[in-house]
Amino acid sequence: MNDQISILPVTTAKGRRDFVAYAHTRYAGDPHWVAPLTGEAVGMLTPGKNAWFTHGTAQLFLAMKSGRIVGRIAAHIDHLALTQPAEQGFGPGTGFFGHFDADDQAIGNALLDRAERWLVDQGMTRMVGPISLSVWEEPGLLIEGHDHSPSVMMGHHDPVYQHWIEARGYTGVKDLLTYDLDITRGFPPLVQRIIAAGEKNARIHVRRVNKSRFEDEAAIILGILNDAWSDNWGFVPMTDAEVAEVGRKLKPLVFEDLIYIAEVEGEPVAFMITLPDLNEVLKPLRGALLPFGWARLLLWLRRPRARTMRVPLMGVVKRLQASRLASQLAFMMIEYSRREAISRYGASRGEIGWVLEDNQGMVAIADAIESRVNKRYRIYATELPRA
Template sequence: MVGGLTIRPVTDKAGRKAFVDLAWTLNKSDPNWVPPLKSEVHALLDPRQNPWFEHAEAALFLATRDGVPVGRISAQVDRLVQETMGQGIGQWGFLDAVDADVATALFAAAEDWLRGRGMTRSMGPFSLSIWDEPGLLVEGHDHPPTVMMGHNSPAYEAWVESAGYRGVKDLFTYDLDITQTMPPLVRRIVASGERNPQIRIRCVDKSRFGEEAAIILGILNDAWSDNWGFIPLTDAEIAYAGKKLKPIVFEDLVRIAELDGEPVAFMMTLPDLNEFIRDLDGRLFPFGWAKLLWRLRKPRARTMRVPLMGVVKRLQASRLAGQLAFMLIERIRVASVENYKAERGEIGWILEDNQGMRSMAEAIESHVNKVYRIYEKAL
């Protein structure tokens, strides 16, 4: 205890509730913070529900000052991170704090826990994994995040860096006015692809959701395998993600590109769920669930987010890769505007050094609207 400040590990249900609820206390005055569904956050942190815990472990720490919660952080060690990114990498996430002193004490607790498990590097934020909410928001605090992206106070950047962390990778999201037609060059590329009898762009079939998910994840694992930070999803995680995503997946917003009958590319687009849950204050009961179900029945979202897209690795160096991507983008752009009255698209996140995807985003005249940063520190 320092100056009335205490850092304790979360060990019971009451502690986990305080850990989750603290986000509301510290962020309620931020007009761009979107309260997540509390049930989703609790499920993410519950080893009985989240299959991530089958290959990882996490500790949650809660800071209190004179008995009042004032900060939180997680620390985690993932076996798959060790295998793919390097031995000795531990991670942290879920950072929230009222001031720099609290943040410093939280980092010290998380780092001690990581050292105790043999970790030599601390990297974050990941809440809990790169598939959840990766990166600290360092640019773009002036507008709300879209579904599955994080938001934090601008003050955190200085607090993280003063704790000895340096940025190792930036993740970009791109903003696009989808009511406008594509630039002429892109339209010509798409038109050429439409005339190619070898190419077929189709909607997914939710009645065969399991099969379609397997196709998409197969392309994803191949297309993203060389990307920095890529951690392959386990079968259990794929099933878990599919169960969560199915209610917000709409067939005309998720497309698969086939070449001579073989699936070789896909694009997944989601209505921005944050628009539908923002006024629920994190609660589905007693009436939130009914509001959400009604809104999802025939969604009208201003913003669409593209969290995932990919082209199989063997085509990535070819002109065909760009053509397939532009065809997918255009089909879904039209469906988003015509069927959901959407006006805006957000693409990403995209790694700062993924020049192929960045060039494609720029070709359709989108621009970076948010930057999320991954930090690292030697322990």
């Protein structure tokens, strides 16, 4: 029997399904892994079904041994990331790896070797990851917080991967944090006073989004997002096509009382998105909507009840970020969302993030509302040999 490791490129729809299915095998005994919906996961890896491919190129690889799949990896290039300033983390010559899973370290090394070679062949000089596929999707390797399941749109990984990656000499270049918050408790008195002062300020108006004007509201949020995050490490602008696609996918999770836009003198300057934790209903489905999963999911989406609410995105326009007004608007939006999450959705826990470890403004806000870090994700980099 051939026990050699073979690394094979994925070139077919069946190969993409096998790529997704391997994760079910790899995490079969992990009580905290949450399987994505299979069709959705395959679509994210398929050109024409994921708008990322309008500016990105990817090659998936499967590791085979003794006739079975024993690992997977994606090597990819984001052509928008290549145009970003190098001091912001990406830039010219930067390629990526992601969707990294393997049965053992030797297989993991073979997969990383193959991803590196593919990127070198494409003219890349540096590899960064894991990022799967976009920084807006599931960036980073989970290195702290393996003892509880991730919330919606966050990843979960075997803790042994950290040792494998660091043993190759890859360097951690940035940590991403998520913060856990007991939302049943009111915020500290100082934060409450800041919120009350904002509510008395006639210049400030914090409003819910209007779902009947979904495209217009999404355009407002995109404009604030691309401005607010433009100086952040790892920033890659989100395109109109990506926003439209994300909006279509998330529209069932968009509830007007959980997404806010803050205006100052009538100008939209900040936003915050809160989502009920879809993973709570997805976890028992194990990626399958049939035979009865679709009915359970549809019922939940009509009247969602969730213990956890996640804040995946928040932003304040760049010109206000150093001002007291920025934190005031953030506190107001967090408080309004907290109230609705408790009264309308039965939530008791919030999760904020991911947040860049050195984003002083967001870290200060998280500290002020007495949240605590519950998960840490790390992004690694390595220099590639010249072709």
